Amino acid sequence: MLDIKFIRENPEKIIEAAKNKNIKIDINKxxxxxxxxxxxxxxxxxLQAKRNKLAKNAKGQKPTTExxxxxxxxxxxxxxxDIEFKKIDMAYFDLMVKVPTIPSTDTPIGKDENENVxxxxxxxPTKFDFEPKNHMTLAKNLDLLDVERGTKVAGYRGYYVKNxxxxxxxGLMMFALEKLISKGFTPIIPPTLxxxxxxxxxxxxSGNEYNPEIDEIYKIANDEKLSDGTVKKENKFLAGTxxxxxxxYYANEILDKKDLPLKICGFSQCYRSEIGSYGKDxxxxxxxxxxxxxxxxxxxxxxIKKSDELQKEMVETSKELHEDxxxxxxxxxxxxxxMSAGKYKMFDLEAWMPSRNSYGETGSxxxxxxxxxxxxxxxxxxxxxxxxxVYMLNNTALPSVRPMIAILENYQQKDGSVIVPKxxxxxxxxxxxx
RNA sequence: GGCGGGAUGCCGGAGCGGUUGAACGGGGCAGUUUCGAAAACUGCUAUACUUUAAAAGGUAUCGGGGGUUCGAAUCCCUCUCCCGCCGCCA
Numbered sequence: 178m179l180d181i182k183f184i185r186e187n188p189e190k191i192i193e194a195a196k197n198k199n200i201k202i203d204i205n206k207x208x209x210x211x212x213x214x215x216x217x218x219x220x221x222x223x224l225q226a227k228r229n230k231l232a233k234n235a236k237g238q239k240p241t242t243e244x245x246x247x248x249x250x251x252x253x254x255x256x257x258x259d260i261e262f263k264k265i266d267m268a269y270f271d272l273m274v275k276v277p278t279i280p281s282t283d284t285p286i287g288k289d290e291n292e293n294v295x296x297x298x299x300x301x302p303t304k305f306d307f308e309p310k311n312h313m314t315l316a317k318n319l320d321l322l323d324v325e326r327g328t329k330v331a332g333y334r335g336y337y338v339k340n341x342x343x344x345x346x347x348g349l350m351m352f353a354l355e356k357l358i359s360k361g362f363t364p365i366i367p368p369t370l371x372x373x374x375x376x377x378x379x380x381x382x383s384g385n386e387y388n389p390e391i392d393e394i395y396k397i398a399n400d401e402k403l404s405d406g407t408v409k410k411e412n413k414f415l416a417g418t419x420x421x422x423x424x425x426y427y428a429n430e431i432l433d434k435k436d437l438p439l440k441i442c443g444f445s446q447c448y449r450s451e452i453g454s455y456g457k458d459x460x461x462x463x464x465x466x467x468x469x470x471x472x473x474x475x476x477x478x479x480x481i482k483k484s485d486e487l488q489k490e491m492v493e494t495s496k497e498l499h500e501d502x503x504x505x506x507x508x509x510x511x512x513x514x515x516m517s518a519g520k521y522k523m524f525d526l527e528a529w530m531p532s533r534n535s536y537g538e539t540g541s542x543x544x545x546x547x548x549x550x551x552x553x554x555x556x557x558x559x560x561x562x563x564x565x566x567v568y569m570l571n572n573t574a575l576p577s578v579r580p581m582i583a584i585l586e587n588y589q590q591k592d593g594s595v596i597v598p599k600x601x602x603x604x605x606x607x608x609x610x611x
Numbered sequence: 612g613g614c615g616g617g618a619u620g621c622c623g624g625a626g627c628g629g630u631u632g633a634a635c636g637g638g639g640c641a642g643u644u645u646c647g648a649a650a651a652c653u654g655c656u657a658u659a660c661u662u663u664a665a666a667a668g669g670u671a672u673c674g675g676g677g678g679u680u681c682g683a684a685u686c687c688c689u690c691u692c693c694c695g696c697c698g699c700c701a
Contacts, residue, residue: 222670232682248681
């Protein structure tokens with residue numbers, strides 16, 4: 178969400194941003210609706226003022242018949258205006274939630290992921306003097322994964338993690354947590370079964386509400402709509418990352434500037450319905466419905482420079498984690514066309530995965546500026562008492578599954594065994610899995 | 612799962628249909644007093660939107676949403692959360 182005043186004053190900038198981000202939104206229509214809406218607000222206020230005045234005049238005594246009649250008349254007028262307003266307000270909201278953040282000036286302009294720009298690279302794609310196996314073959318031979326039974330029990334893309342791989346995954350999580358704690362992050366285990374507002378607030382719905390056709394989120398409680406339109410029970414969702422619960426932690430709160438920036442990290446199970454990717458990455462466990470992840474979140478004052486620095490710091494941490502694990506990686510700066518509406522600047526980190534013969538995404542760092550904090554209503558107050566919306570940023574520290582794929586494939590030996598990265602040995606309890 | 616009670620401003624806590632944006636107390640801020648401080652006294656003490664050049668207004672907000680009424684913090688419905696008691700499970 179952006180400030181409507183900013184939109185009114187800078188429509189051409191928003192139109193350009195939407196074009197670059199491939200977002201279909203008619204800003205001129207929004208401005209026109211805004212104008213109409215404002216007019217109606219004025220009209221409603223005026224009518225209400227009259228009603229209030231009338232009621233005030235009646236005060237203690239019983240109102241006269243004339244007063245009651247006048248009141249009824251005013252009420253009927255308001256009712257009609259209210260209906261008009263509700264209609265236009267809905268249209269206004271529908272458009273407002275789609276208004277994109279203007280991407281940073283250094284964001285490459287591009288159509289889609291093919292135009293993302295590689296900005297740094299570490300290590301080299303692993304070379305083998307034997308025919309390398311993919312992670313599924315390795316895992317099967319070492320009894321680390323069971324996808325057949327995973328599918329039997331959990332359905333498509335279900336999997337069991339077994340033996341050394343369990344400690345390997347837990348080790349990855351612990352390793353990430355330890356690193357972040359050492360860098361001053363507050364560790365949190367957030368809820369993953371969460372309310373709608375948290376997901377809407379962090380921008381996980383494509384529009385103004387959950388859309389089962391395209392939103393990659395599991396809805397779990399039923400909404401039983403009654404005949405009068407009211408919803409019986411509140412909807413709940415399974416979060417795809419710790420980010421929404423970490424951000425919504427501060428919803429409707431006013432933070433103290435002296436406590437900023439807040440650096441927090443969350444460990445959670447992550448659920449993805451992958452509704453739009455049925456045919457994609459069907460081999461192995463690259464794309465699954467649930468995994469674990471440690472996520473970094475920063476909340477800072479409304480200062481672009483400071484938020485840029487924080488984002489850089491978080492990306493550095495991710496790089497460090499990959500380097501400590503000895504995984505070759507590259508960092509991409511994401512182009513406008515591959516960015517979602519709310520994002521200001523975005524980087525992806527990709528680890529080398531031999532079986533794909535390419536890099537595969539293991540992390541994503543985004544700066545949303547105040548786009549999320551406006552939806553979640555998180556502000557901060559400085560010494561003079563001025564209130565502003567905070568800036569919010571997030572970045573993966575480490576997910577559980579994909580780095581494991583990279584480790585199995587990059588660290589495999591000719592005999593099918595897998596060397597355990599040094600930093601994980603204290604959890605796995607051995608140097609080599611065979 | 613059943614049955615009760617509750618949610619009011621920064622905090623505590625009144626109000627239960629009519630000058631209530633909200634008594635009273637605490638806290639905070641400013642002033643008087645003081646060499647300074649404490650105490651005492653006095654005043655101020657929400658947010659969002661909006662009209663206006665300004666001065667000054669208007670509207671909304673008493674957990675969220677909806678309704679009844681000329682008029683709602685107060686009555687009704689509903690959702691969420693909290694607190695009791697009973698049941699069930701660990």
